[in-house]
Amino acid sequence: MADPIPYRPLAEGSQPPYDLPAYGSTHARHPKAAPLRIPQTLTEVSAPRFAPTWYAPHEDLSTVDGKAALGERIIVAGRVLDENGRPVPDAMVEIWQANAAGRYHHPRDQHDAPLDPNFLGRGRVFTDAEGNYRFTTVKPGAYPWRNHWNAWRPIHIHFGLHGAGFAQRLVTQMYFPGDPLLDLDPIYQGSGDAEARSRLVAAFDLQVTQPEWALGYRFDIVLRGRAATPFENA
């Protein structure tokens, strides 16, 4: 059997380090030894297929039982591409976030901000043949965390992506343009070079915005691309 075509190594500066001194939780959790580089095998280039039959899509986070969540309704849309600029179709995109007041519907979140019975804050969508995805939600609120004195996370939505290869698996966060907390956040600031960080910030988009309904944000996501086509490799 021919060796599978590997995904490219992650580009220098495109990713955060495991050891990020300004982010306290990394101190005891980052490995001291650098992860061992291995050649990609069938295991790393294959990936689970997530059929909507088993993983039901849930693209409207802004209502529960037809009742609207509090906060500013927004639409988030974008494309999932690989590093070669090719769309990634049928990717499963998982989403989770705090409500408009900055509180997660989660037992361990003790932030003194109201829960909203009409907002659970989790969703699941799939990309189409062109790599497009879209969901409706409310704009999350900022929330405090105990990393350092007066620490607040910039507003963000968590994303989890499952692509066509295990090596493409990505968990990331989408931030909002113009958030003054971005400059102060050790997680965002520790996330690679300026270009890498800017890719984590969505853009306000009037094309995605729906009149009399919701503001729209565009967030494109890039997954790792294969190193070469079979022809180049031959």
Add this chain to the structure above:
Amino acid sequence: MMHATASQTAGPYWHMIDFPEWADLLRADGPNAGAAGERIVLAGRITDGTGAAVSDAMVELWQADPEGRYDAGFHGFGRCATDLQGGFRFTTLKPGAVPGPGNSTQAPHIVISIFARGLMRALVTRAYFAGDVLLAQDPILALVPEARRDTLIARPAGNGEWRLDIRLQGEGETVFLDV
């Protein structure tokens, strides 16, 4: 060429997307209901550099089917939240040997990915099965310094259960893989 979007921590509230039933790959109402093979449990405990339990991790599993195939219909994906002791526990079928680089053969193995607060990127490792005759010729295991190979080898604990504890940092640190 574009560069891949930066990874970010899953944070402490990833349980919003936890579906505890996913830890059982053989669940009756799931994609592998009725799949034939050797039923096993893969369990372990995750600790940090201070020895403390990592009790808020998202653990994901990825594996081949009992014939060593990734594309024959078996859905080799699971997810499990660690408990207060740092424990995870999956029910699945024992995977078969998988083709490796060149004409090599990889010993049966399960990929384990860990996402958590304090992990800006996922940590990826493998669980192999102690006593497997193919371990000696596994091309990936051969790249791991011999003294640390044990950190990738699950041990039988009886009744089809295999255990592999994972140490994120320090003495006995698990070998993580840059794939």
